[in-house]
Amino acid sequence: MATYTSRTVTTVRREWIVxxxxxxxxxxxxxxxxxxAACRAYREERGLAEGEPIADDALRFxxxxxxxxxxxxxxAGSAS
Numbered sequence: 469m470a471t472y473t474s475r476t477v478t479t480v481r482r483e484w485i486v487x488x489x490x491x492x493x494x495x496x497x498x499x500x501x502x503x504x505a506a507c508r509a510y511r512e513e514r515g516l517a518e519g520e521p522i523a524d525d526a527l528r529f530x531x532x533x534x535x536x537x538x539x540x541x542x543x544a545g546s547a548s
Contacts, residue, residue, distance in 0.1 A: 477543050482509055484538045494536050503527070506538045513542055 484502040488494035506527055516522065530537045 479541050479543050481539050481541045482506070486536045486538070487534065488536050489534045499536065502538050506540065510540050
C-alpha cells in the first residue's frame with residue numbers, strides 16, 4: 469500500500485513599484501525609500517529585529533519598461 473501526503477502551498481509576493489519612465493529613469497531617493505519600506509516589511513514578516521541583517525537574496529529587483537519593482541515572496545503551506 470502506498471503511503472503519501474499532499475499539501476497546498478500559497479505564495480504571496482509583496483511588491484514596491486518605483487516609476488522609471490524614459491528618458492530619465494528612477495530617482496535614487498524613490499528607490500531608497502521603496503527599498504527601506506520593503507526591508508521593514510520583510511523583517512516584520514520574518515520576525516527579525518530592526519538592526520538584524522537580512523539575507524542578500526531576500527529582496528528582488530525587476531526592471532520593467534517604465535518601472536522598477538522590488539519584491540519578496542512568502543509561502544504558507546497546509547498538509548493534508
